[in-house]
Amino acid sequence: MGAQLPRARDSWLEALVIHEREGNALSVGTAQRWLSRLSWVLGQNADSERYAAAAVSTLEPLEPGPELAMAYSNMGQLRMLSDDNAAALEWGTKAIGLAREVGDTETEIHALNNVGTALATAGDLIEGQARLTQSLDLALARDAHEHAARAFTNLGSTNVINWSLADADRHLHAGITYCADRDLDTWRLYMIAWLARSLAEQGRYDAAERHVADVTRRPHVSPITQVSVLPVAGLLAARRGRDGTGELDEALTIAVRTGEALRLIPVAAACADAAGASPS
Secondary structure (H helix, E strand, C coil): CCCHHHHHHHHHHHHHHHHHHHCCHHHHHHHHHHHHHHHHHCCCHHHHHHHHHHHHHHHCCCCCCHHHHHHHHHHHHHHHHCCCHHHHHHHHHHHHHHHHHHCCHHHHHHHHHHHHHHHHHCCCHHHHHHHHHHHHHHHHHCCCHHHHHHHHHHHHHHHHHCCCHHHHHHHHHHHHHHHHCCCCHHHHHHHHHHHHHHHHHCCCHHHHHHHHHHHHCCCCCCHHHHHHHHHHHHHHHHHCCCCCHHHHHHHHHHHHHHCCHHHHHHHHHHHHHHHHHCCC
16 A cells, blocks of 8 residues: 555646646645645655645635535645644634534544544544544444544554553554455554554553564555654663664654654654663
8 A cells, every 4th residue: 555655646647737727726736635635644744734725725715615615624734643632623613613513524533523523633632533433433333444544543643652551452453354355554653653553551561562573564555654653662661671763763863754743743742752762
């Protein structure tokens, strides 16, 4: 799947040129929003932000519809990932309102996930988990695989962030099984990386290392999965008395490129922890 992401981005770039030449603003805005999403998955956050803003600017002058609702939700997702929770909630609320107005359940699912994750990472775990569970339930009812995988992921990751590790493991195991049954490898590997982090935090190093190996032995792993698993690999190496500098340096390079607090903070914490664990 990882090798297909650059090809998907290139296809949308070609489509954008065609739509711009034809003057089809609705299709231009849709292409820009997809390019924002694919750029983010590839760790190209500056491009992702640029295309996200362009999509909103392109679509807002048109009649409001599902395309604009998803563009709003995409902005909310980027703000949530940047730890700008106030803006994430503002964009998410706009997206949910418009999605419900135009009967766009897919965007409602997406935006509920963003809002729930922003609330949970800001410390309101109860309300955040409620919104995330609502997103998951709607996705499962519609058999919306990608949205369900994303909900499982964020239910797990927000519990890791809030040190509710038993709940994190439960959601992540459920999500990994769900994705394995549907060949959603990109999401499955991402959740395995988060599960490895949870297990490492619990001192379950053997299990954590098995999950790290399951991710790192695979080719074409997406940057967001790499930046999630490499800090765990480096930290586990240090705690086992090995040199994990290479993994931590690679993780830091990716995290800096994304500029996201969600990536930078765990890498910085792992580097500090590994430095303390290393023999003096």
